[in-house]
Amino acid sequence: MEVHVYENPTSFSRWSVSRAELEELFDFADRHDIVVVADEIHSDLILEGEHIPAITLNETARQRVILHHSASKTYNIPGLPLAFAIIPNAELRHRYEKVAATMHAPFDTLSFIAFETAFTECEEWRLELLEYLRENKKWLDERISRIPGLSICHSEGTYLGWIDARSTGLDDPAKFFVKEAGVKFNDGDSFSAPGFIRVNFACPRAYLEEAFSRVETALLSAQRVNSK
Structure with a gap:
C-alpha cells in the first residue's frame, strides 16, 4: 500500500510504509470503526522497496478497506474513464455500489479492451x-x-x-x-x-x-x- 504525500511533501521522506505501520493504521481504524480508502493507482510503479496491497495485510484490513486501482497511470491511458474497486467486505461493497452507480462516467467497449490488454499483455x-x-x-x-x-x-x-x-x-x-x-x-x-x-x-x-x-x-x- 502506498501513501500519497501530495498534501504536504515537506512532512515525508518516502512514499511507502512498512507492514508494521500498515497494521498500526488498520488497528486504529478498527478501534474507531473507520473505513480506509486505499488509492493504489501508482502501485505498479515502485522504484525501490516493495508494495504491500492493503487487502493482503490481514483480515482486519480486508474488512475495512476500499481499494481503488486503474491502468491509467502505469499504462498512460488516463483518457479512458475506467477504474475498479476491490472491497472484500460484502456489506461495505453493496453500500459502495449504490453510491458508485450514480457517479460513474460512461465508457465503451474499446476502453475495456485497452484496460484488459494493459493488465494482461504489457508486463x-x-x-x-x-x-x-x-x-x-x-x-x-x-x-x-x-x-x-x-x-x-x-x-x-x-x-x-x-x-x-x-x-x-x-x-x-x-x-x-x-x-x-x-x-x-x-x-x-x-x-x-x-x-x-x-x-x-x-x-x-x-x-x-x-x-x-x-x-x-x-x-x-x-x-x-x-x-x-
Whole structure:
C-alpha cells in the first residue's frame, strides 16, 4: 500500500510504509470503526522497496478497506474513464455500489479492451518502463543537486518528483519558471506545499535535460540581477 504525500511533501521522506505501520493504521481504524480508502493507482510503479496491497495485510484490513486501482497511470491511458474497486467486505461493497452507480462516467467497449490488454499483455513494457524511470530519477536527483537553491525529496515510487525551491527566495517558483525558463511545473501551493514544485519525469531524458538547463540558467540570471 502506498501513501500519497501530495498534501504536504515537506512532512515525508518516502512514499511507502512498512507492514508494521500498515497494521498500526488498520488497528486504529478498527478501534474507531473507520473505513480506509486505499488509492493504489501508482502501485505498479515502485522504484525501490516493495508494495504491500492493503487487502493482503490481514483480515482486519480486508474488512475495512476500499481499494481503488486503474491502468491509467502505469499504462498512460488516463483518457479512458475506467477504474475498479476491490472491497472484500460484502456489506461495505453493496453500500459502495449504490453510491458508485450514480457517479460513474460512461465508457465503451474499446476502453475495456485497452484496460484488459494493459493488465494482461504489457508486463514486459511495464518492466522496461520501471528501469527507464529509475534512471530518470537517478539523473534528476543528481542534476537537481547541482542547481543552487533546489533540492529534491526522496521518493520510492511513481514518476512525480517534488522539488524544494524555498532556498531560492522565489515567492512563486512555479510562476517564475514558466515566465523566465518556459518550463511549466505543478505548483506545490496547490498541494499545501508553498515553495515546492512538482515535476513529471516520465518523459524522454532529453526533455528533462532541456528543462533543467533552462531552469538553472533562469535561476543564475535572477541571482546575478539580485546581487547588483
